[in-house]
Amino acid sequence: MSETYAAGGQEQTTAGKVILVVSSSLAAVLVIAGLIYAMGTGQRHLAALAAAGCEPGLSPSGLQCTTAQMLTSQYMAIMAPASQQLNADVAAYTASERHHLAAAKAALTAEVAAEQALDTSLAGIQFPPAIAPIAKALVRADQARARLTAEQARSSSLTQLRSFSHRVQVASAAVQTEMKLILTALDSPPTAG
Amino acid sequence: MATRTGDRWTAEEPVADNRRLADDTQPRRRAKSRMDEWMEVEFKFGGSKIKRKAPALILLGLPGLVPLFFMLPALITLNSSTFAGSVDDTLGTGAELNLLLCLLVTPMVTLTGQRWFVPLRRWYGIMMAASAIGDATAAGITDNFVGGVFGRLAGHTFTLAGFLMVMLVVPLLLTSNPWAQRKLGRYWKRLQRITYAIWALLAVHLMLLEGFGFERGDNGSGFAGDGDPIFHQRLYQYSACSLFLLVLRLPPVRSWIAARQREGRNWLVWVTIVPLFALFLFGLIFIVNEEIFKGVDSLLERPSAE
Numbered sequence: 001m002s003e004t005y006a007a008g009g010q011e012q013t014t015a016g017k018v019i020l021v022v023s024s025s026l027a028a029v030l031v032i033a034g035l036i037y038a039m040g041t042g043q044r045h046l047a048a049l050a051a052a053g054c055e056p057g058l059s060p061s062g063l064q065c066t067t068a069q070m071l072t073s074q075y076m077a078i079m080a081p082a083s084q085q086l087n088a089d090v091a092a093y094t095a096s097e098r099h100h101l102a103a104a105k106a107a108l109t110a111e112v113a114a115e116q117a118l119d120t121s122l123a124g125i126q127f128p129p130a131i132a133p134i135a136k137a138l139v140r141a142d143q144a145r146a147r148l149t150a151e152q153a154r155s156s157s158l159t160q161l162r163s164f165s166h167r168v169q170v171a172s173a174a175v176q177t178e179m180k181l182i183l184t185a186l187d188s189p190p191t192a193g
Numbered sequence: 194m195a196t197r198t199g200d201r202w203t204a205e206e207p208v209a210d211n212r213r214l215a216d217d218t219q220p221r222r223r224a225k226s227r228m229d230e231w232m233e234v235e236f237k238f239g240g241s242k243i244k245r246k247a248p249a250l251i252l253l254g255l256p257g258l259v260p261l262f263f264m265l266p267a268l269i270t271l272n273s274s275t276f277a278g279s280v281d282d283t284l285g286t287g288a289e290l291n292l293l294l295c296l297l298v299t300p301m302v303t304l305t306g307q308r309w310f311v312p313l314r315r316w317y318g319i320m321m322a323a324s325a326i327g328d329a330t331a332a333g334i335t336d337n338f339v340g341g342v343f344g345r346l347a348g349h350t351f352t353l354a355g356f357l358m359v360m361l362v363v364p365l366l367l368t369s370n371p372w373a374q375r376k377l378g379r380y381w382k383r384l385q386r387i388t389y390a391i392w393a394l395l396a397v398h399l400m401l402l403e404g405f406g407f408e409r410g411d412n413g414s415g416f417a418g419d420g421d422p423i424f425h426q427r428l429y430q431y432s433a434c435s436l437f438l439l440v441l442r443l444p445p446v447r448s449w450i451a452a453r454q455r456e457g458r459n460w461l462v463w464v465t466i467v468p469l470f471a472l473f474l475f476g477l478i479f480i481v482n483e484e485i486f487k488g489v490d491s492l493l494e495r496p497s498a499e
Contacts, residue, residue, distance in 0.1 A: 012444065012445045012448045012449075013445070013448050013449045013452050014445075014449075015445035016443070016444075016445035016446040016447070016448050016449030016450070017449050019440060019443060019445060019446050020440065020446055020449060020465050020466070020469075021465070023436060023440045023469060024465055024466065024467075024468045024469050025468070026436075027436060027437070027468035027469045027471065027472040028468035028471075030433070030472055030475075031468055031471045031472050031475060034423075034424070034475055037421075037423060037424075038421070038424075041421055044421065045421075074278075077274065077277065077278030077279070078274045078278065080277065081273050081274050081276075081277035081278070081335050082273070082274055085273060114273075117272060117273070117274065118274070120494075121272070121274045121275075121494070121495075124493075124494070124495040125495075
């Protein structure tokens with residue numbers, strides 16, 4: 001009985017040795033391949049930057065440059081949720097602007113908060129010189145809209161509230177125009193500088 | 194965190210309790226190593242006595258908190274754009290890191306024969322659960338996928354795998370305390386084996402998210418400004434780490450290691466596992482790199498989505 005048990009243990013030990021040797025050999029090959037691959041990092045980095053087009057010294061994360069792809073990702077990561085939030089706030093305002101002053105004012109206050117958060121986030125992106133003025137114009141337009149919306153939120157009646165509608169539409173159109181401009185600028189690859 | 198449950202927790206270790214292992218490996222595992230004895234020695238600190246292992250465990254456990262720390266400013270300011278832009282990378286990668294560190298404890302016990310750091314397994318498990326639940330909660334609120342909260346959480350195959358992982362994490366988190374351990378008795382250990390299902394589901398999640406290839410030109414996974422798409426492919430990172438963690442859990446391998454340790458040839462064990470451990474570190478370094486890169490951006494509320 002004990003011999004059988006010992007034989008089983010021996011077999012298991014041998015199997016363990018085989019598994020370890022095979023997996024360790026595989027790991028050694030992968031590590032060596034990884035190290036060889038890592039030696040070409042510098043050249044690949046330059047090639048990747050040349051292919052993507054870049055603006056040197058702009059990356060907030062310590063890279064040598066920000067590629068157009070990175071910039072677009074950064075911009076969209078901010079705009080997509082902000083637009084979603086603003087659309088929800090506008091919908092909430094539209095639903096209550098004719099019959100519920102408190103709810104409409106609450107929706108406008110939320111809209112102001114979302115607009116201000118968007119401005120702060122946009123100001124944090126370091127755009128290349130070609131796009132920076134458009135981004136600043138977008139932030140300015142959005143700040144103007146936020147100020148107007150805040151003023152609208154202080155209305156004391158539904159009539160007064162709705163009297164802002166046209167001015168808000170004009171301010172929103174200005175924001176939309178700047179957004180289109182910035183997207184167009186992001187779509188066209190910046191020249192290396 | 195560390196000393197309250199102490200050795201009782203280690204006695205319930207699910208993996209170390211493999212019955213197929215030779216019986217003669219058991220007394221060795223239970224015997225305290227010299228390092229364990231050294232760690233049990235108390236010293237005076239601020240008028241009270243604490244064990245040496247307490248500060249060591251706190252220091253080793255601190256990295257587990259880092260993912261949550263990175264997201265703290267965005268949580269305080271309720272910055273939805275930071276959550277939408279980088280919570281997946283910061284808390285998702287953080288949960289992966291905590292899972293890997295949690296799974297690392299058992300192989301380290303096998304290799305070193307020391308047990309003083311075993312409480313870290315529970316700590317990293319709890320931090321993994323906190324990061325994963327935080328990730329799912331933020332994704333459920335801020336993602337752009339259609340279909341409401343459920344659509345955002347499970348509307349795609351890769352998010353469904355992630356959602357299942359979070360669902361499995363919940364019972365583990367709820368039972369990760371001495372009271373639940375007492376009440377569940379022998380079933381507690383079986384329940385804790387759900388960790389392996391989460392480990393496997395993470396592979397599925399990453400396969401569906403990243404695919405098997407890597408970035409070429411503008412296509413594929415592993416985008417990085419440093420020109421190293423292979424190193425930034427998450428499935429590759431996960432696989433590199435998992436090979437070591439898996440192999441060191443296999444009963445035949447553990448038997449072989451125990452046999453060499455009995456013979457006093459521990460050096461042979463170390464020489465054999467060095468390539469596996471190097472590969473583990475190789476993968477881990479790039480996961481940590483990802484966590485720091487995205488985490489710092491989250492901390493500064495300047496989310497990067499690359």
